[in-house]
Amino acid sequence: MLLGLAAGLVGVLALMRKRSLMADTLSHASLPGIALAFILATTLGVNAKSLPLLMTGAAITGVLGVLAVQWLKTRTRLKEDACLGAILSTFFGFGIVLLSIVQTMRAGNAAGLPRFIYGQTAAMLPADAILMSAIAGLSIVAVLLLSKEFAVVAFDDEFSLVQGWPVSRLDLAMMALIVLVTVSGLQAVGLILVVAMLIIPPVAARFWTDRLWLLFVLAACFGTLSGYLGSSISALFPGKPAGSVIVLTSGVLFLVSMIAAPRRGVVAGLVRRIRLRLRFEVDHVCEAAYERSLESDRPVLTHATLQDLTKTRGLDPFTRAAVATALRTRHYVRSTPAGLEPTPAALARGARVYRNHRLWEQYLITHADIAPSHVDWSVDQVEHVLSADLIRQLEDALGQDGIDLRTPTPTIGAAP
Amino acid sequence: MSDSIFQFITLDLFPLLAATLASLVCALLGNYLVLRRQSMMGDAISHAVLPGLVVAFLITQQRLPIPMFLGAAVAGLVTVILIELVRKLGRVEPGAAMGVVFSVLFAFGVLLLSSDRMRSVDLDADCVLHGVLEGLTLNLPHDTPHTWGGIFSLSNLAHIPRPVVTLLVVLLISSTCVAILFKEFRLAAFDPALATAQGFRAGALHMLLMALVAAATVASFEAVGSILVIAMLICPPAAARLLTDRLNTQIWASLVLALTSAVSGYASAIYIPSAMGRDSVSVAGSIAVASGLILALAALFAPTHGVLARTLRQKRLTREIALDDLLAMLYRAKEIEAEPLSVASLGFAAEPRTLAIARQADLIALANDRVTLTPSGLDRARNLVRTHRLWETYLVDEAGLAPDHVHDIAEKLEHTNLTPPDAEHDPHGRRIPSE
Numbered sequence: 001m002l003l004g005l006a007a008g009l010v011g012v013l014a015l016m017r018k019r020s021l022m023a024d025t026l027s028h029a030s031l032p033g034i035a036l037a038f039i040l041a042t043t044l045g046v047n048a049k050s051l052p053l054l055m056t057g058a059a060i061t062g063v064l065g066v067l068a069v070q071w072l073k074t075r076t077r078l079k080e081d082a083c084l085g086a087i088l089s090t091f092f093g094f095g096i097v098l099l100s101i102v103q104t105m106r107a108g109n110a111a112g113l114p115r116f117i118y119g120q121t122a123a124m125l126p127a128d129a130i131l132m133s134a135i136a137g138l139s140i141v142a143v144l145l146l147s148k149e150f151a152v153v154a155f156d157d158e159f160s161l162v163q164g165w166p167v168s169r170l171d172l173a174m175m176a177l178i179v180l181v182t183v184s185g186l187q188a189v190g191l192i193l194v195v196a197m198l199i200i201p202p203v204a205a206r207f208w209t210d211r212l213w214l215l216f217v218l219a220a221c222f223g224t225l226s227g228y229l230g231s232s233i234s235a236l237f238p239g240k241p242a243g244s245v246i247v248l249t250s251g252v253l254f255l256v257s258m259i260a261a262p263r264r265g266v267v268a269g270l271v272r273r274i275r276l277r278l279r280f281e282v283d284h285v286c287e288a289a290y291e292r293s294l295e296s297d298r299p300v301l302t303h304a305t306l307q308d309l310t311k312t313r314g315l316d317p318f319t320r321a322a323v324a325t326a327l328r329t330r331h332y333v334r335s336t337p338a339g340l341e342p343t344p345a346a347l348a349r350g351a352r353v354y355r356n357h358r359l360w361e362q363y364l365i366t367h368a369d370i371a372p373s374h375v376d377w378s379v380d381q382v383e384h385v386l387s388a389d390l391i392r393q394l395e396d397a398l399g400q401d402g403i404d405l406r407t408p409t410p411t412i413g414a415a416p
Numbered sequence: 417m418s419d420s421i422f423q424f425i426t427l428d429l430f431p432l433l434a435a436t437l438a439s440l441v442c443a444l445l446g447n448y449l450v451l452r453r454q455s456m457m458g459d460a461i462s463h464a465v466l467p468g469l470v471v472a473f474l475i476t477q478q479r480l481p482i483p484m485f486l487g488a489a490v491a492g493l494v495t496v497i498l499i500e501l502v503r504k505l506g507r508v509e510p511g512a513a514m515g516v517v518f519s520v521l522f523a524f525g526v527l528l529l530s531s532d533r534m535r536s537v538d539l540d541a542d543c544v545l546h547g548v549l550e551g552l553t554l555n556l557p558h559d560t561p562h563t564w565g566g567i568f569s570l571s572n573l574a575h576i577p578r579p580v581v582t583l584l585v586v587l588l589i590s591s592t593c594v595a596i597l598f599k600e601f602r603l604a605a606f607d608p609a610l611a612t613a614q615g616f617r618a619g620a621l622h623m624l625l626m627a628l629v630a631a632a633t634v635a636s637f638e639a640v641g642s643i644l645v646i647a648m649l650i651c652p653p654a655a656a657r658l659l660t661d662r663l664n665t666q667i668w669a670s671l672v673l674a675l676t677s678a679v680s681g682y683a684s685a686i687y688i689p690s691a692m693g694r695d696s697v698s699v700a701g702s703i704a705v706a707s708g709l710i711l712a713l714a715a716l717f718a719p720t721h722g723v724l725a726r727t728l729r730q731k732r733l734t735r736e737i738a739l740d741d742l743l744a745m746l747y748r749a750k751e752i753e754a755e756p757l758s759v760a761s762l763g764f765a766a767e768p769r770t771l772a773i774a775r776q777a778d779l780i781a782l783a784n785d786r787v788t789l790t791p792s793g794l795d796r797a798r799n800l801v802r803t804h805r806l807w808e809t810y811l812v813d814e815a816g817l818a819p820d821h822v823h824d825i826a827e828k829l830e831h832t833n834l835t836p837p838d839a840e841h842d843p844h845g846r847r848i849p850s851e
Contacts, residue, residue: 020512021456075723076715078450081511082654085455086711089647093704096643097685100698192463193526196519203512241530244523251520258506266505 004246006136007197008205008223009143010181012216013174015202016154021081022066022175023198025088027182027191029065030058031095034186035102051128051187058183065091066175128187135184139177143216150174151212189243196247197223204254207261222257226250274322281315281323283353286332289342290350359394428686430577435644435703436678437583438636441590442648443674445629447667450653451605456511457496457626458649460518462633462642464495466525469637474528485582485634492630495521496623579639586635590628594667601625602663644700648674651707655714658721673710681706737831738770740800743779744830746789747797756786798849804830805842812843819843 014020037057041047065087072083143150152160153170161167178198185194205218230246259266315323327333332346342350442458449455468491472483495517502513594601600621604611608618629649636645656670681703686696716723742765749757759766759782766787774780779793789797807826811817814837817825822843829836842848 015509015512020509020515024456024459024515072715075726076658077721078654078657078715079453079455081453081455082450082650082657085459085646085650086654086708088459089643089650089704090708090711092643093647093701093708096698096701097705100701104695193519193523195515196523199512199515199519203506203508203516206508207506241526244526244530247519247523248527251516251523254516254520258502264507269505 004197004201004223004225004227005220006139006223007181007185007194008201008219008221009216010139010174010177011198011200011202011223012205012212012219013143013150013154014178014198015206016150016212017171017174019178020199020203021084022069023178023182024195025069025084025091026062026066026179027186027194028088028095029091030062030183030186030191031092032098033057033059033061033095035095035098036061038102039098051131055131055183055186058186059179061091061095062179062182063175066179132184132188135180139180140220142173142177146170146173147213147216189246193243193247196250197227200247200250200254201226204250204257207257207264222250222253226253277319278322278326281319282326282330282332283349285323285327286342286346286350287353287357288350290347290354293342293347293350356391359391363394428682430580431639431699432679432682434577434580434583434639435682435699436675437580437587438632438640438644439648439652439674439678439703439707440671441583441587441632442636442645443652443670444587444590444594444667445625445632446649446653447656447663447670448601448605448625449629449649450657451663452622455650455654456514457499458629458633459646460499460514461492461495461626461630462637462645463518464521464525465491465630465633465637465642467491467521467528468494468525470525470528474531488634488637489627489630491521492633493623493627496626496630579635582635583639586631590632593624593628597621597624605663640700640703644704647704647707648677651704651711652677655707655711655718658714658718673714674707677707677710678703735770735773738765738767739774739777739779740831741765742770742774743789743793743797744800744804746780746787747794747801750789750794751801756788758785759787760785762787799851800830802849802851803836805846805848806836806839808842808844809839809848810836813839 011020011023014023034054034057037054040057041050041053046053068091069080069083069087072078072086073080078086149165149170152163152165153167153174157167181198182191182194185197188194189197201222202215202219204222205215208218209215226246226249230249231242233249234240234242234245257265260268262268327346330345331343332349333340333342335341446455446458449458465488468487468489469484471491472487475487476483498517498521499510499513502508502517503510506513508516600611600616603614604616604618604621608622611618611621632649633642633645636648652670652673653666655673656666659669660666682699684706685699685702689696714722717725719725742762745762745765746757759771771780771782771787774793775782778790779796781788781790804826807829808819808822811822811825812819839848
């Protein structure tokens, strides 16, 4: 749980610096360290299964891996992804070679080592748990102390360099924190899945907020929550690996966030798009009604014409029905014996849209040098989004009475 | 046929062949991943294939090759699609999107593996990671005669380990695709937008590439494990990219490098430990390390893009510029008809090394601690000062800079090969020497 908290916090840093996959490379690169520490300890006759020792080994090769990535990235023309992948696989391959050596070693009751790959929460000793809690606590304190510095560097590293922040040292501190959390998570969730603890909670939290401090809080909450729920669920079903249950729990949290988050979520985005579309279509119907009212005194929209209007715009039946409903619920049409009659509100709205349309059209012709035949196309989209301020500016620019707003759309050759 | 050759063919040939084929097919496709900056996609796919394998097994209840292959391939494609979805719908940074998707899928796979029905099977996550290359021996009937004809008789074809055959098929398919669509793939890799504009459908090509990568991953899986797949997708193409600028050459080079790392990795895993009297180590891991070492060598020693070559180039340039500066200083001093300068008064322009190089090239002469230009030195110095002053004139006349701001820029431009337009006097009123 504490690990989830710490991983959530530190993961935010990695996410902000776009270094999510760095943790992946780091955790894979820690395998040779674990194996080397084990081999060394066995040959020296020390207790080879002591966690601090293995974790030190993991941290050392992990950092070496990260340094190697940096070296490749800055000194050759290889891009970051290739460097990450190359180092990850090479180090992990070396780790596997060492593991196969360990397995053939005489003293090698090496049964404990593979657990670092997949993790085994249940196998933790109280002392190990205390050590991990200490590390997690340390990283939490560090993040809290340095959060402002990290924020500055994360958003604009060049600016903060110019401003005199010790960017490279802060980056180093950040890397160190990621190393700490990764290494302390190794035993609990395994080296492949510890990445998930660093990546998923922050990404999930990112859907809910744009504010950094809230992001920290939420990521920590998600991390803790998935740690807590995951380990409780896996306790209910003995034999299930806790690490994967924890990761799956955080995966569910991520999915929920992605779908349901109020502003950046998928549903919210969909609703926004549909509402915008509906607004445009209502605009168009109102505009058409207004144009008809210019021709005849009492404009009546029969059901058939409403359908015609929406059909010419290529709407599917579903959207057409939605537009019709929207028109009715907003009292833009009322039923009369002759058919549907647009209300004054609809005509006013239509007039507004129509006027915007003409204004923008004129503007494009006189000021933007667009061929008249192309004007209508772009106007159709922009007429909905002109702000009041912009309309005033357009009126000023074009001269209030210089244009008859009732002039029909200009055709080729009719340009002023 | 001697026994040692027989032993080699039955024990080592097919694991070696599997490793080589896997390396070749991965390296071939990896070229495009490296170019498209999607190397980590290989990592993601190879992890996420695990649930596909397990689900295929749970459905069929058997380790049938074809359902397993299909399950894994579907999982690979699902991974690619999910990553795209998360990236686009959630507007998540690509690295993070990859991390989310593959770690969740992998966790799902590990969880499925631990279910009771899977207990009895020898499909464990370890073999997913580093494969069972060592198990791909040729199991011939005991009465097979120890002759070439005996081993490669038609009846023994059935004993060829299946992963080797699968790999061969996938390699054939991939290389055919790459050969036919070479131009299209190249354009899509370097400029997807242009490719789409030209009607290539870069998106579809990308999906095809991903499908091939997924197929290669799955085919290599059983034999060599996911780690070697990632290493082979990235290391040989990355190393080849450091060696050449042409895609054609890069692909061939990556294939050669992949072959080299497969053979050398295999040899060092099997023969070195046995020479030291120990058991052999993990072959897949050793090949991955070999490919990493090859990449490291390429990064250090590649002719133009290697670190060493770059450093040397930089050193040489620094030396040239120091020499240029010394000569120009001497020329300017001579121009205002000062006494020949002493070494001390040259200050930092007269580093002992620079002086030594200049003397060796017969550009300057040293007499009684006085430094003078030789005729050839004078020529070179005059040209330098001329270029410098021409640049100053150009910068003031054409670029509109103030006369007191142009010196530093001209100081840099004078070392390039560019030729400024001709002029008589520089902005400070000094005559520009003729060539």
